[in-house]
Amino acid sequence: MLAQWKHHRFSILFLFIGVLFYWSFAYQLDRTDFTKIITLWAALFIVSYKIIQFNPNNWKLLAATGLLFRLVFLFAIPNLSQDFYRFIWDGRMLLEGYNPYLSLPEVWIAQGNAPIAQAQELYVGMGELNGSHYTNYPPVSQLCYFIAALFAGKSILGSAVVLRTLIILADIGTFFFGKKLLKAMNLPEKQIFWYILNPFIIIELTGNLHFEAVMIFFIIWSIYLLHKGYWYWAGIMLGLSVSVKLIPLLFLPLFFQKFVMNKNGGFNKLSLTLGLPKLIGFYSIVVFTVFLTFAPFLSGEFFHNFKRTITLWFQTFEFNASIFFVIRWIGYQIVGWNVIETAGKILPLVTIIILLALTFFRKNRATPQLITAMVLGICTYYFLSTTVHPWYIAVPLSLCIFTNYKFPIVWSFVIILSYTAYLHPDFKENLWMVGLEYISVFTVLSWEIYKNTKASKRMPITSSN
Template sequence: MSSFLKLYKIPLLFAVISVALYASFGYDLHRSNFAKLLPLYGALFLLAYKLIQITRGNFWVLFGFGIAFRLVFLIAIPNLSQDFYRFIWDGRLLLQGINPYLFTPEMYTEGISGLLSLPRWLNGVEASELIAGMGALNASHFSNYPPVNQLFFAIAALFGKNSILGSVVVLRIIMILADVGVFYFGRKLLKNLNLNPHTIFWYFLNPFIIIELTGNLHFEGVMLFFLVWALYLLFKGKWFWAAVLLGVSVSVKLLPLLFLPLFFNYFLKNKKDFSLRFIPFGMTNLILFYAVCLLTVLVTFLPFLSSEFLQNFSATIALWFQNFEFNASVYYIIRWVGFQTVGWNIIGTVGKIMPLIVMAFLLVLAFFRRNETLPKLMTTMLFGVSFYFLLSTTVHPWYVATPLILCLFTKYRFPVVWSAAVILSYSAYGPDGFKENLWLVATEYIVVIGYAVWEILFFKVEENKFNANKLKL
């Protein structure tokens, strides 16, 4: 024990300081206190960088640190996001056999009869606390969380009983287990791709991931667990189960739907199925892959399907494109141009056009990039999702988790920079209410886009040098 302490005294010191800072973050910070939030986050990011740097190669020590940092938040009520109140609400509706897609929390306060017969654990004081916690905007809309997400909400309601904190603890355990799953399959995939497995700690020890997913209970980590597992199985040639897991990932968060076109060339360029030697990996299996994935999604939605569900769910999803604005980049420039030319906010029009541009870009990536290897496919996925976020009207900080995990399997690291810079978006939550500081938003994206452009140009120059040397030989 003494030799261990002597050998790892610096990493242990950094870890103890990190635990203290995470405790301050989780139990003694209000979202509106940006003056405290920013230096806390910056210090945690610097400590994570040093831990990854000086403890290189010691898997169990760094893994233990990652678990310990997450457990700091175990009984903390999330303080940077209100979404968890809606998670608990939806879960308790589902547990009582009530379709969460057909009722808004606002309907409860208005006395809709279908919600008045709920048992004690979703009545009275606690129901009011959940509705007040999620806020009027969230309470006025139908749920937009897909069915597998709802299943986890119901698990939290089942084991959390009539305690909000109890439900939070259950959700947090789910988040930690999901991150362990991402770590496990991510590390295995890095090894199989002959990449440095130590790279996975830029996910597992990243304070952005620990705070946003474990701390604030956002389900990107659960989605990414199924996505990374699916990609690992796809690399192993087990495309059927990869398709099932990809479908489950979509049913946690809809975002992986963006990736479906990008598998086109991966299947066509790999003509042999590694698990079934006599079956081609080409067009037939591509069609089956899509069919299995979409069928999995459909099966998860089946218990809720109705015309009313389709109307409510699609209308709520549309709000994200045509009504909500937060931490956007290209869209804010377009919005400014709209004010200068027509004199009003053109989000209603732009919100309908942007998805079409994103889809066109994804189709170009699908058909014209050679995605014959998994690293090339994941590079394409990285640029596809990054382009989507650049054109989005709303980019919440936790969205960056997806490009972050993807970049670890590529040569690009700009999402790591983004995971540090995205904290600037929290400057919008001040003591006087919500108001974005567009200078800080601009700083965030100038840094991230600037670093991404530098990486693209740098690797292009290196590739040209490599090709030139090959020609000389």
């Protein structure tokens, strides 16, 4: 017993510190206190690093630690994001039989006849901006919100507990399939803990109730199934991930080589004959799965409202952008106004072109190559986006642990600089902090591209899976 204590005393110490700091983050933090935010943030990254360093092969202890840190947040109201109020609103509307895509919270509040409990409190919580736009959360997310309404239809805290429980269960699933995928790819299984014990993941997803956790669970499950050859089930899981958040649609072109290329990384008549039907089948399953989940909500009004909300993200909203902020500054110098409406139409097209280049001009046949392309593809999208909320980075972070690229881990640390916007009463960004964030990310990315390019020339990937 004494020997075990001596061996694990530092791990226990850091675990205890981690629980205290997460508790402080969950229950004592004001988001305008950036000094406290960044101090706790940095300390928690150190805590996670040291716990992994002390126990690199003790996956049971590391997994239990990740679960314990998440459970600290169980009864907390999110303090860095207001989105969960809209989640609860949508779920309660759905429970009452109303299509959440067809009405605005502000209209219900103005009329004074909202059919759900705590309507005024939820509206105030989500804010006028959120309450004045139609919901854009896809059906599987809405199902999660419905479950929260079903079990806690009259308690905001109770709803938060239900939503958080679902997110924790999703992370458990990600741990399970992520560990199996790492093993199947002959990679160190301990790499899963750079996701499971990452403070960014614990705070932004479990703490702030962002459903990227559920989307990631389906993505990792899908990749594992595809790696094992079960492409039809992989299509269903990828379709479900799209129905949590639309972002996995970006990955669809990247699967082309996985199905159509032969084991030697080339094309021939046999590979095309066998691969194209599977590829078409895979895409069909993904699309059909998405259609089935959306089917109960479909109408002409739904398409109008959904498109209107999605357009706002590209042509109106702007936050924590990188390349767009440079373009915006150039636009002010040349034409004298914000060029977001024009840039918001062009930048998505540039993203599509780059994704197609990754699809056809980069080797993506093997699973490690495919996942690397997914990391580079989604990060390209974010680098060119007008809006990059912190929790968006969860997707490239979850994928990078299966690759030689680790810059999303750095990004998950420096993304906290975007929260300096809360220091201003009108939520105004500090562009110096945004600049520091992206300089850090692009510096590490550039170094990793250089390093991995040199390594690939010396030892190309030969795996056929």
